[in-house]
Amino acid sequence: MKLYDVEASGNCYKVRLLASLANIELQLEPVDLANNEHRKPPMADMNPLAQVPVLVDGSSVLRDSQAILVYLAGTYGGLAWWPSHAQGQAEITQWLSFTANEIQHSLCAARLVQKFAAPLDKAAALAKSPAVLLLLDEHLRNNDWLAMARPTIAECAVYPYVALAPEGDVDISPYQHVAGWMKRLETLPGSLPKP
Amino acid sequence: MKLYDVEASGNCYKVRLLASLANIELQLEPVDLANNEHRKPPMADMNPLAQVPVLVDGSSVLRDSQAILVYLAGTYGGLAWWPSHAQGQAEITQWLSFTANEIQHSLCAARLVQKFAAPLDKAAALAKSPAVLLLLDEHLRNNDWLAMARPTIAECAVYPYVALAPEGDVDISPYQHVAGWMKRLETLPGSLPKP
Structure with missing residues (x-):
């Protein structure tokens, strides 16, 4: 499971924080913002908002840090971080x-x-x-x-x-x-x- | 179940739209924005952001139209509008x-x-x-x-x-x-x- 990540990004930190707290393994893939990697394919195809983070888990591609938190916690975090009700x-x-x-x-x-x-x-x-x-x-x-x-x-x-x-x-x-x-x-x- | 509502508010319309589509009964409680009803108790206690909509269902009080959509669809809409996975x-x-x-x-x-x-x-x-x-x-x-x-x-x-x-x-x-x-x-x- 790959997280397209920028170290200094607070939105990426949201996802890394959950992964660390809930013991979910992520492969970090650094994105080179200075060279506009987020505005070019394949990043721009994965997220037309041209933002990080993006999560890729098998065939599932998600943008938006909040959506990624829901996905990771609901799929891999048990019910501790995102409940079922x-x-x-x-x-x-x-x-x-x-x-x-x-x-x-x-x-x-x-x-x-x-x-x-x-x-x-x-x-x-x-x-x-x-x-x-x-x-x-x-x-x-x-x-x-x-x-x-x-x-x-x-x-x-x-x-x-x-x-x-x-x-x-x-x-x-x-x-x-x-x-x-x-x-x-x-x-x-x-x-x-x-x- | 009561929705504190303003007819012209798009955020309130989000909730009324779901209720209508999913056949969920809401009692609409109009909020008088012109007289700052949203900035005074009890509205301001229910939502410190001083915004509509607010949903009250028994002891549950929710602000934020997106959160209210999740609650209504997940509680009363079956799995049609908000899935379980x-x-x-x-x-x-x-x-x-x-x-x-x-x-x-x-x-x-x-x-x-x-x-x-x-x-x-x-x-x-x-x-x-x-x-x-x-x-x-x-x-x-x-x-x-x-x-x-x-x-x-x-x-x-x-x-x-x-x-x-x-x-x-x-x-x-x-x-x-x-x-x-x-x-x-x-x-x-x-x-x-x-x-």
Whole structure:
């Protein structure tokens, strides 16, 4: 099973984090973004969004880090990280959407500008970041984990760009419940340090 | 089972569309956005993002239209709209992320500005829209449906803001495979006209 991967990508880190936590073996295939490998075949055929990560498992080809988390956890992770019942799946999906939209356009976008000179509006991204972190902090005030009272793929989806946020000049230090949650995740067996 | 709903909201329409297609009974509870009902308790407690829709089913409270689709289809829709196996769930999740991110910040954002005077960048939203529609069109050139070769909640998640895109001055007429897919969806039993 092959993961087309970029070490510094938070979206790729989401998948590597789950694989490490759930003991799923992945063959990493580095993608050369600087030479636009993601915009050329075969990468561009596998993902017309021209993004990493892409997972290839036999005849199955998947783009989108959230979709890959669902696939890996549901296929190889037992029921620990992605449950079989719709109530739990929906609880988790709330956070998959939150990372695809709110986190992507705040914490992640600020880092993309700062670290990779992406042509995005860093001021707008920074302006959205406190509300995102505050919502997380309020949720984690009363919950040890994002969904289902236990670590799930919601953690793998949300943690990476929170942990990497300081690289985009976002100050996460005021959010003590977020800090506690990060510490809990970082001390789970198999947790993987951020890139 | 109660859906906190705004008639003109494409995100609420996603849920109403699934309910209609899958014959799931919902009690609609209109939310008065003009009077900021979504920013005050009890709505703000149910969804700290201060958005509709919100679904309440017994003790279960869910925000986020994608999460609500997963819950309703998985709990009340049999296996027709949301399968039990991770491969199908992941195929669909690719499109749930696509609507939460790419469609939200293009087709949806342009309409929010045009129709509701939302403080967003309409020019930026319009600039992103052709790539979103082209990706859909290319996918639908070789596929009748978005995932699993049959209608699923991917359709409920993606169709609404495509169908409503002309309200944001986005021209969808060049995309003939998208048009064919829309027609197929609109002629399914129980399909619900756009608001």
